[in-house]
Amino acid sequence: MTCVFRTAQVATAQNPWEVTEFTRGARATYYGGNDASGTLGGACGYGNLFENGYGVETTALSTALFNDGLTCGGCFQIQCIASESDWCLANGTVSITVTATNFCPPGSFGGWCDPPQPHFDLSYPMFATLAQPVGGVIPVQYRRVSCLKQGGVRFQINGNNWFFLVLVMNVAGAGDVQAVAIKGTRSEWISMQRNWGQNWASDGPPELVGQALSFRVTLGLTKETLDFIDVAPADWQFGQTFEDDSGLNFK
Template sequence: METFTKPVMENIVLGSPTVVVTATDFCPPNYGLSVDYGGWCNFPREHFEMSQVAFSEIAKRKADIVPVQYRRSGGLKFTMSGSSHFFQVLITNVGMDGEVAALKVKGSRTGWIPMARNWGQNWHCNVNLQHQPLSFEVTISSGKTLTSYNVATAKWQFGQTFEGKQF
């Protein structure tokens, strides 16, 4: 069983009636089960596990699974980690199809540097980017590209999260 120890915060606004849900972690897939029988997190399925109070706002209490429309609120989130020789960023709250296909980073003293996928939505490069403002170019699987300039100031530190534009 996979576990994720680093929480990811995403504010998600559901349709009408409206419920604001804050998702605090990833839902690991279970490919040993079909999507119709417990594999709720298996691609391409998405779901929200909600408190009974929140669920009662959008459905009758006797319901079990309710289709919802949702949209993410806020911009893309970039969480920095690494060291002076290894820079890593976790991207969350990605709109549209939500699947990042490519990422580039640019410091004030560098050109655009392509990053490699480490795992999930963690991307890395072996460049020291400390003490310079950072910009990001995000390409999702549909081919759309979004550039967020000067997302992090020159005083950014590892462990901090910054917000960019949204698709």
């Protein structure tokens, strides 16, 4: 996988958003082992979470929170509720911040992810930060918070001359991408459709091959939009990942 760094420009920007109060009534479990190897891949399409900057600070979401994949990339602050469990560490004063990278489907072990329950299936290291793993499942309170990411938004271009599939990742701010458009140096903006997770698709046109590519990204929660101009140079290849050299990202 090749990373290339290009320039970007701001289309519009909104003021940083305020986090909401904690919501109670959710539960958390864990999957994977101490090395978090079981968390690689996932329904959001981010692939190798270590190579792509997500690490172990991740969670799978139940149907109630996953929003058919539109919550992918969103960040949550989570605390164990000590008044409801003996397994919480530090009397529930510890909190973690995790990025949504996967889906916990209905029918999973214990039924915790069945609708309409809000549930977080955390990586093992994150669960172990909040509670003794022997507890298995814990009551938690949670809230959406701004994502803090190193570097700029990244675009991985996959597909072929007639079918573009772009994975948008490492998104800061609200983190949840709601809309993506693509533009070549000699074309107008073309709206892309979400294919799965945070993979966005377009049927071409083929003439985009050989053009420098720009991307317009809009977030869901804040509606903030950024334009990443000529991020991929004219000689880009399928399978490459591009990031602007200024490190432009959401706030």
